[in-house]
Each structure stands twice: as C-alpha cells, then as structure tokens.
Amino acid sequence: MSELLVVRDLAVSYRTRSGVVPAVRSVGLTVRSGQTVAVVGESGSGKSTTAHAVIGLLPRGGRIESGSITFDGRELTSLPEKAWRSVRGAEIALIPQDPTVSLNPVKRIGEQVGEALVVHGLATRRAAPAQAVELLARAGIDDPALRARQYPHELSGGLRQRALIAAALAGRPRLIIADEPTSALDVTVQRRILDHLAELAAEENLALLLITHDLGVAADRADEIAVMSQGRLVERAPSAELLAAPAQDYTRRLLAAAPSLSTEPLRSRRPAGPALVRVSGLRKDFGATRAVDDVSFEIPRGQTLALVGESGSGKSTTARMVLRLAEPSAGTVSFDGSDVTAVRGAELRRLRRRMQLVYQNPYASLNPKLTVGQIVSEPLRAFRAPGRPEELLDQVALPASMVRRRPAELSGGQRQRVAIARALALRPELVVLDEPVSALDVSVQAQILELLVRLQDELGLTYLFISHDLAVVRQVADHVGVMRAGNLVEHGPADQVLREPRHAYTKELLNAIPGRVSEVA
Secondary structure, three states: OOEEEEEEEEEEEEEEOOEEEEEEEEEEEEEEOOOEEEEEOOOOOOHHHHHHHHOOOOOOOEEEEEEEEEEOOEEOOOOOHHHHOOOEOOOEEEEOOOHHHHOOOOOOHHHHHHHHHHHOOOOOOOOHHHHHHHHHHHOOOOOHHHHHOOOHHHOOHHHHHHHHHHHHHOOOOOEEEEEOOOOOOOHHHHHHHHHHHHHHHHHHOOEEEEEEOOHHHHHHHOOEEEEEEOOEEEEEEEHHHHHHOOOOHHHHHHHHHOOOOOOOOOOOOOOOOOEEEEEEEEEEEEOOEEEEEEEEEEEEOOOEEEEEOOOOOOHHHHHHHHOOOOOOOEEEEEEOOEEOOOOOHHHHHHHHOOEEEEOOOOOOOOOOOOOHHHHHHHHHHHHOOOOOHHHHHHHOOOOHHHHHOOHHHOOHHHHHHHHHHHHHOOOOOEEEEEOOOOOOOHHHHHHHHHHHHHHHHHHOOEEEEEEOOHHHHHHHOOEEEEEEOOEEEEEEEHHHHHHOOOOHHHHHHHHOOOOHHHHHO
16 A cells, blocks of 8 residues: 555644643654554544644644645645645545534535535536535435435434535545544444445545544554554554554553443442332323333432433433423332422422432533632532532542632543532432533543542442443443333343343444454454
C-alpha cells in the first residue's frame, strides 16, 4: 500500500486570552491507501486537533506552528484557503462527531447531501437531488428517497450519522477522517455504522483515519493504533501488537480502564434483600405510541438494578415514571411501601426528597451561570435542609476550593462529580443514574464508577442505573433488566443475564460491545 497521508513533527497551538496554549507537539503518523489508522486518547489529548489540522479546519485561534502534512505527496500546511477547496471534501472528507450539531436543522437531508455534490462540481443543481438519494442509499439508509425529503430532527441518531457519511462520500474522497463518529450512539447502532464504513472503505480502497477515545472500537476496526496523551504521540503500533504488549504505561492504563465483559465487578454480588422499589404493570402511552408496556421489577434496598437497551427502548421513560417525573398510563410504583403513583402535594414533595436523579450529560445538566457551591447547595435551599457545599464536594473527592468555580472551568469528570454531590445533598435512599458515564472518556468513566460503588457502600444507596453499555453494567449491577421497544424482554441476576442470556436481543447487545473481536482473538 502506498503512503497517502504523512504527518511529520506536527505542532499546533491555540491563542487564548491567557496566552499561547500548545495542543499538539511533534506528532507523526502515516496512513496508507486502504488502511484504517485509529488515533486514541482522552479528551484534551490532541487527537481531534491533529485531525482538524490535516483537513485545514482548525478552530479560531488554532495555528500550525511547525511540521509537515503531505497528502499524496502534496504539502498541505502552506495551502491558501482557495486551494483547500480542491482538497477538502474532494480528496479528504470529514465525518464529524455530533450529527445533531453538524446538520442544518432547517434544510432537508437530501438538500444538504446534494450541496456537497454541487460545491465540488460533480452535479448540477437539477441533477443533485437524484444523486443525493443514491448517496444516501450507499450510506446504508433505508428508503433513501423518503429520508432525503426529511429534516434532521425526523431521523434517529444512527440515520443522521449515515447522512453525514453520505455527505462525506459525495466528493469521492480517498481519505475519510471519522472524528468520534459513533460516540453518541448505542452499541448495536455503532456496530452497524462502523461495519458499513469498513465495507465502503474496502469497496473504494479508501483510507480511514479514525479518531476515538474508545480502545475497544480501535481494537476492532483499525490496522494500526496511535495513542496520544497531552498533545504527544506516546505509542504507535499494529493493533494486535499494541493490544498484546503495550509499551507505555499510559496505554496500559487506558486498556485497564476500558470496560469489558471480562472485567471483574467493582463490588461483590449480594443476595437480594427487602425491596425498596416495586414496579408493577407499568405502561406509558404518548398518543398512539406505547413507549413502555407492562413492565414489572423490584430493586432490593442497597443494591443496583441496571436497565439496558437501545435509544427508544423505554428505559429512561420507565425511570422517569419511578421518580414521578412522568405520569404512568397504567401500573403502579411502590417506594418503601408507599404507592408513588397515588401521592400528591406535600406528600409527593417529601417522597421526592428521598429519590434523586443524575443526568447523562454533565455539560448540559449544570447551570453555567451558578458556581459549584451554589449548584450543590440548591437542594438544601429548596428543602431548607442543613449542610455545607464543602462537605458535599469532599464526599465525591473534590477539593473545597471548587465551590467558587463555574462549570465551564471543570472537566467532564469533575462536572459529573458535582452532579452526584448535588443528588446526594438531601441524603436520598434511591438514586436514578441515567447514562451517567456515557459522555466520559474510559479512564474518567472508571473513576466515576468506582466513586458510585464507594458511595453506595458508605451511604447504603439504592441505584437504578440506566445504560446501553453492558460492559459498564457488568461492573456495577446486581440485577439487569433488558428493554426493547417498551418491553422488559429479560430480567435476572447480573451474572446470569450477562453470561447466559436467554433472549436473542440480549445476545445481540452482548455481541455488539466494542473490543469483543480482540477478546475472542
């Protein structure tokens, strides 16, 4: 295979109000025709900055300080913006991370894909709509003519990501940069998207530069893995070689932090005791759509029940009904012997004090205008309860000095610790954790999971843990319920469900976990 992309001694920095911040330092990598190279690392490691430098799309303030980027022998670092038009999209295409942000919400999907054809002179405005439908079909979208007429909000996350793939294919590129293309997707959808990308790459002899924080994805998909940390390339090797014998401590830590079904649970399984929560025949209808259908389960006091399933399976709607944040259409929820579905007014307010929620996205769940101290104290003020924010932060292993900071000054892991501290302020008995680690890097994810287990043991907490990731669930859950299309299709002790699944859908979820290929090998 010939060398298509060659990066040598690349250094990139950002100009900020506080000065120049180095983001990438002396990075070098090579991608050959038909090859998939994965660049892995935590947030802030410089992997996305490297990718954006390759395609000439550094954000404002970003600048290449030194080094060389050549594509098919052509130097890219000195290209003027006008010359980039013949490269960007036509020779090198980008599939961005978040399709919700990357697609124009007021333009139809077909129009956005067709626009790429017109820009690169590959179709007239009259011919572009029909060719856009063909590209959507190539990207694996069912009924592409219908999807072309729809707007982004009418598509699922997986379909929106396929639309971005179609737009990337429009210019017939030889290299596709996929920047965290599936990080926001469920594991089964993720697998289908990555399978399709691999098939397209093989058919067209495309090179893929895959940017990811997920070593499982890299292990399954890449011929070669490059590991970045703090702006530097710390290790690069063929995938099998790197996974079998990583040379650097940082790589070993990443591998150790990555959840898998072979990972031992963070706490020993305990026999079921008296139930704190009982759910019976729960149903929720939204108009003619039944989101949850006849769901029943129990959560023993001091233990964790994980509800798993794809987006739209009904797991989050079920959790909201347990908390009485949504009214059930039928069925009952009992909390410590009280029927949650029947209480009202002051009694409901007292009950809610004993149940708290930690949201999925730590970047969206904290008020950016408030300080950390104000955020964690908010429940105390609302219920006129005693407590100090410094004590709550200490509980989640954050320094007291953080009370004066705002969310924008914190990392994702620190923000999620603040969210957990806020949830614990009123000393609840039940905490609902709605995808609490899915937005975090694997090493930070591991720290948050360890924190949750420690707090459960110390405070006697009961958890309802919502997740689509069975490898994460394996580490924390005593019991697992699998939901699909509003139904609880399988339910039982965690080891039984994860090791000897009975339902075909549970088996599909297990087989879709990234890294399974390398585990089997």
